[in-house]
Amino acid sequence: MLDLERLRALHSVATYGSVSAAADVLHVTTSAVSQQLAKLERETGQKLLERNGRGVRLTDAAELLVTHADNILALVERAQADLEAHRGAVVGQFTMGAFPTSIRGLLPPALGALRTAHPDLRVQVQELDPMQSMPLVARGDLDMAIVQDWNNQPLPHPEGLQHGFICDDVADVALPPGHPLAGRDEIDIKELAGDPWISSSTDSVCCAWLIQTLRGCEAEPRIDHMAYEIPTQLSLVAAGLGSAILPRLGRCDVPPEVVVVPLKPALTRRVYAVWREEAARRPAIRAVLAALRG
Template sequence: MLDLERLRALHSVATYGSVSAAADVLHVTTSAVSQQLAKLERETGQKLLERNGRGVRLTDAAELLVGHAEKILSLVEQAQADLEAHRGSVVGQLTLAAFPTAVRGLMPQALRRLRAEHPDLRVLVREEDPLHSMPLVLRGDLDMAVVQDWNNEPLPLPEGLHKGAICDDVADVALPAGHPLAGRDSVDLKELAGDPWISSVPDSICCDWLLRTLRAVDSEPRIEHMAYEFATQLALVAAGIGNAILPRLGRCDVPPDVAVVPLAEPLTRRVYAVWREEAARRPAIRAAVTALRAGVPDSAVRAA
């Protein structure tokens, strides 16, 4: 009989492209993964990996086995979810990722509630950009992710994932206190065309969205500085070297040299949780969504 953990090791090598990458994902040593694969080769009587330069490649037998392994692992997850649902208890472990402002603005309250109401549930949280976290949920490396999209640019939901809305979050523009529009009650993005901007780092959902949003009102936005944390962006705005878009969820203290001005045409992002279809019946998933919704601060609007 094929061993489940050995199939998981082979599936991880196929998914991530190397033994070392699979070991990182499985939180074991490369030696442990190699031993699992060697035992699987003995079990099947087939060569599964071949040298390919400095790495490895899967043989035809391995590719065939990986296809079955994916179905088997999915069925195992579904069985575990069904057992949890049948028992009705919120137990076990839940691995969850969220983008930075959600980690700061939602997670502390949600984790406190989960710990108080479901002490037998262990929740592991990591900070991750939605562009990276959704594939990790789809592959089974995470149980759930808290992600975002904007009213002017929805985020496609990959097939095989479910989602549940958590809240709506409004964004304002942060201007240096000496900016000519800093004293306004509201400002139109078109009035800021040609200004220098401060953005999140490249290849993040916030940076990509800001570029497309500003291009809609300006030929080519001047993104002159990039920083991942909003606190760092605000420090740069306070120095008078650019503007930034500032969502209200998880907003840190605003320096005195920064003016936060609402936009005349509001930019709103929808925050929601995503999980795999196979895990939809897990009580832990439902409990986490409930806790996240209950922890929404007054600056955001809870999902209906």
């Protein structure tokens, strides 16, 4: 009979491309992964890995086995979720990815409430952009991700994920000192299309949204500086180096030199959680979602 943990090791090598990367994800040594794969080769009587330069590649037999491993691991997760649902207990380890302002604005009270209501549930949080966290949920490396998308740019979802709405959030524009529109009550983002901007990295949801929105205003985006943390962005705005989009959720202290002005039409983003369909019956999923909704 095939050993589940050996199948998991092979599946991780196929997913992440190397033995060392699989070891990092599984939190074991590369030697441990290699030993699991060697035992799996003996069990199956098939060669599963071949040298490919400095790395390895999967043989045809391994590719066939990985296809079955996808289904087997999904069934195991569904069985575990059904057992937890039958027991009705919110227990165990729960891993979550969340973008920075949601960690600051949503998670502290939610995690506090979960600790009080469900002391046997251990929640671990990683700060991740939705572009990073959603694939990790789809692959089973995270149990849940808190993600966002903007009113004019929905976020594409990998197959096999379910989602639950948490809240809507409004964003304003942060203007540098002396900006000619700083005295306005509202600003149309089209009026700022040609300005220099400060945003997060180009592989993030927020930066991708800003680039698409500015191009929709028939202006080629000028993003002069990139910083992931909002306080850093605001420091650059305060220095007169550009404007930035400033969400209200988890808003940090704004430097006195920076002028914050609402946008018209209003700029809103939808904040929601995603998890795998196989895990939907886990009581922990429902408990965490309820805590996030407050």
